[in-house]
Amino acid sequence: MNVALAIDDVRHDAQPRVDEAGPAPKRIVVAYGFWVFLLSDIVMFSALFAAYAVLVRATAGGPTGAQLFNQATVAIETACLLLSSYTCGLMSLAVNAQRRVATYSWALVTFVFGAAFLFLEIREFATMIAEGATPQRSAFLSAFFTLVGCHGLHVSIGLIWLVLMMAQVAVKGFRANVQRRLLCFALFWHALDIIWVGLFTVVYLMGVAP
Amino acid sequence: MTETHYDRAPGDTTPPPELDSEIASPFLVYTTGLVLAVILTATSFWVANTSLLWGPGVALGLAVLAIAQMGVHLVFFLHIGTGADNTNNVLALAFGVLIVILVVGGSMWIMTDLNGAMMRPAELMNPHMQH
Numbered sequence: 001m002n003v004a005l006a007i008d009d010v011r012h013d014a015q016p017r018v019d020e021a022g023p024a025p026k027r028i029v030v031a032y033g034f035w036v037f038l039l040s041d042i043v044m045f046s047a048l049f050a051a052y053a054v055l056v057r058a059t060a061g062g063p064t065g066a067q068l069f070n071q072a073t074v075a076i077e078t079a080c081l082l083l084s085s086y087t088c089g090l091m092s093l094a095v096n097a098q099r100r101v102a103t104y105s106w107a108l109v110t111f112v113f114g115a116a117f118l119f120l121e122i123r124e125f126a127t128m129i130a131e132g133a134t135p136q137r138s139a140f141l142s143a144f145f146t147l148v149g150c151h152g153l154h155v156s157i158g159l160i161w162l163v164l165m166m167a168q169v170a171v172k173g174f175r176a177n178v179q180r181r182l183l184c185f186a187l188f189w190h191a192l193d194i195i196w197v198g199l200f201t202v203v204y205l206m207g208v209a210p
Numbered sequence: 211m212t213e214t215h216y217d218r219a220p221g222d223t224t225p226p227p228e229l230d231s232e233i234a235s236p237f238l239v240y241t242t243g244l245v246l247a248v249i250l251t252a253t254s255f256w257v258a259n260t261s262l263l264w265g266p267g268v269a270l271g272l273a274v275l276a277i278a279q280m281g282v283h284l285v286f287f288l289h290i291g292t293g294a295d296n297t298n299n300v301l302a303l304a305f306g307v308l309i310v311i312l313v314v315g316g317s318m319w320i321m322t323d324l325n326g327a328m329m330r331p332a333e334l335m336n337p338h339m340q341h
Contacts, residue, residue: 031219039306050317
């Protein structure tokens with residue numbers, strides 16, 4: 001197969017054959033590196049999960065999870081984050097098709113659902129702290145606020161990142177490096193939803209199960 | 211060697227060009243993922259609240275549902291599949307899963323064991339008084 005001809009023919013998003021192309025294209029390398037970072041982030045979360053699982057009964061006579069957690073709030077939070085992940089996927093499709101208006105619209109929907117999740121979580125924390133269930137109260141609550149708070153922090157960083165990416169799309173357009181950053185953002189946002197699946201199962205559902 | 215290989219980035223939505231016709235549209239992939247995730251989440255919440263199921267089995271059922279949903283997210287949202295071009299991503303994921311199992315499983319095993327050893331004297335039997 002004639003390599004020069006293949007390069008002329010190739011679509012902007014098509015990957016050349018490995019045995020003809022030499023080193024992988026930059027976006028493959030970037031996304032792979034970011035994937036490895038995400039896995040290391042998940043390993044860090046696993047340490048927090050382990051700490052929570054070990055300390056969940058160490059309530060020091062204070063409130064337990066079953067007394068504190070409100071399942072309706074958790075269900076709405078879960079729905080917000082899941083829909084946000086879905087619209088983030090649709091945003092990726094709009095980015096691939098280089099459609100600006102669709103990208104902005106889906107980014108806005110993603111941001112609104114993410115912000116709604118964060119608002120509900122902060123309100124939940126504020127209610128708990130107002131009831132005296134602060135991180136200082138017991139080892140269980142320290143582990144709870146560290147684990148759930150760390151996830152909330154990641155969501156906050158993701159929201160800031162999303163705004164920055166939309167500013168970059170507005171100023172720079174769909175350049176190759178902007179597209180790579182948007183790919184990394186989508187990976188980050190989907191990974192956060194995976195962590196939330198573990199979180200609502202271990203913390204909220206197993207926590208209130210009899 | 212006639213077999214063709216493509217590198218795939220995690221999160222890649224575009225199938226290799228000649229497979230275009232065989233693979234469902236990316237929009238359909240995301241929507242299928244959403245529907246499956248909603249079903250699994252709803253089942254999780256139902257399992258946690260129902261009294262129809264055998265109590266001690268609930269935690270195990272929730273764990274299975276959560277792992278299934280993580281799989282759905284990986285396949286439909288992150289596009290980590292079994293395709294030949296995904297090998298690097300899957301290997302990295304497998305290593306990550308190994309570490310997660312070691313950290314979580316190992317911690318829980320050791321700490322349960324230590325708690326069991328600590329709690330033989332009757333006055334230390336109350337786990338709620340740990341700090």
